Amino acid sequence: MHELGIVKHVIKTLGDVAKENGVKRIGSVTLEVGEVSGVVIEQLVDCWNYFREKNELVKNAELTVETLEAVTFCTACEKTYRTVDHGRICPFCKSKETYLLRGNEFSIKQIEAELIDE
Amino acid sequence: MDNKGFDLIEVRAGIEAENGRYALLVRELLEREGAFLINLMASPGAGKTSVLCRVIDALKGRFSVGVMEADMDADVDARTVREHGADVVQLHTGTSCHMDAKMTLEGLGALKRPLPEVIVLENVGNLVCPAEFDVGADMRLMILSVPEGDDKPLKYPLMFTVSDWMLINKIDTAAIFDFDFERCERNVRTLNPDIGIFPVSAKTGEGFAGFTERLAERIEETLRKRRGETR
Numbered sequence: 001m002h003e004l005g006i007v008k009h010v011i012k013t014l015g016d017v018a019k020e021n022g023v024k025r026i027g028s029v030t031l032e033v034g035e036v037s038g039v040v041i042e043q044l045v046d047c048w049n050y051f052r053e054k055n056e057l058v059k060n061a062e063l064t065v066e067t068l069e070a071v072t073f074c075t076a077c078e079k080t081y082r083t084v085d086h087g088r089i090c091p092f093c094k095s096k097e098t099y100l101l102r103g104n105e106f107s108i109k110q111i112e113a114e115l116i117d118e
Numbered sequence: 119m120d121n122k123g124f125d126l127i128e129v130r131a132g133i134e135a136e137n138g139r140y141a142l143l144v145r146e147l148l149e150r151e152g153a154f155l156i157n158l159m160a161s162p163g164a165g166k167t168s169v170l171c172r173v174i175d176a177l178k179g180r181f182s183v184g185v186m187e188a189d190m191d192a193d194v195d196a197r198t199v200r201e202h203g204a205d206v207v208q209l210h211t212g213t214s215c216h217m218d219a220k221m222t223l224e225g226l227g228a229l230k231r232p233l234p235e236v237i238v239l240e241n242v243g244n245l246v247c248p249a250e251f252d253v254g255a256d257m258r259l260m261i262l263s264v265p266e267g268d269d270k271p272l273k274y275p276l277m278f279t280v281s282d283w284m285l286i287n288k289i290d291t292a293a294i295f296d297f298d299f300e301r302c303e304r305n306v307r308t309l310n311p312d313i314g315i316f317p318v319s320a321k322t323g324e325g326f327a328g329f330t331e332r333l334a335e336r337i338e339e340t341l342r343k344r345r346g347e348t349r
Binding site: 006014021027028038087089105106107109114115 | 123130214247251
């Protein structure tokens with residue numbers, strides 16, 4: 001249940017971004033979440049919908065979550081495979097010498113925003 | 119002038135970035151002060167506090183020992199641990215189910231100076247969230263207790279993946295709970311081939327001599343490096 005903390009942090013970050021870019025209102029927020037980041041997307045969206053009401057900047061902002069596929073690289077046979085299907089052991093050569101290439105990300109990709117009139 | 123339209127702004131801000139920054143500050147502080155931090159993680163009831171008391175008893179002749187007790191509320195464990203002679207700070211995580219690096223840094227700030235040579239962070243009882251937050255520790259030590267079952271690595275893979283060492287506690291109850299040590303080890307090593315595994319019983323003390331000896335060696339090795347680097 002740290003989705004709540006993550007949402008608070010996202011909103012705080014958006015506040016900083018808004019200040020830097022002269023943003024009046026945010027219309028949408030797109031997050032990129034890796035498959036093995038450990039974040040539960042349904043809970044994240046629930047927390048977002050609860051918290052955005054309390055913040056003028058993001059009150060009307062819809063949340064879009066893009067899932068990024070997790071990929072593991074095997075150093076023994078130098079192939080890549082889907083982490084979610086096979087975990088740490090390479091399905092091609094059964095080696096344990098593998099590491100995660102991507103899939104544990106959590107980032108704010110972009111926002112749609114209305115800028116303060118010059 | 120029509121400025122009413124929405125503009126697209128690329129943000130590209132990683133959310134772990136903030137925790138990572140604090141974890142780095144924790145590591146710098148440990149380097150500077152010559153201290154070794156253990157992040158102790160387990161489910162509620164796995165025996166974190168009993169294990170901790172045995173570890174303190176074994177290490178206190180060789181090192182000064184401090185403890186950061188993270189609980190959502192209350193200070194039951196802090197009192198128990200203090201009786202074993204460690205310097206203890208109680209941290210209340212409130213509604214949060216884990217310690218993050220920022221809270222850890224604040225906890226280190228609350229310990230007496232100079233910092234104890236060995237500091238144990240007793241994390242919140244939970245096999246999920248604590249695994250996801252790097253607090254800047256030198257060692258992630260987890261406890262699985264026999265009554266929880268040998269299939270736990272399959273259910274909570276991240277905890278078993280990120281831990282450096284794992285204790286299997288309450289081995290005195292293995293017969294009752296039908297716990298298969300080989301199956302457990304196989305399940306864990308699929309996730310984390312290099313993990314150190316130590317079967318122990320905090321109740322009878324079985325297995326602790328070997329474990330605490332290895333732990334003391336590991337701490338000594340790191341502290342020696344830190345003392346060398348600072349001079």
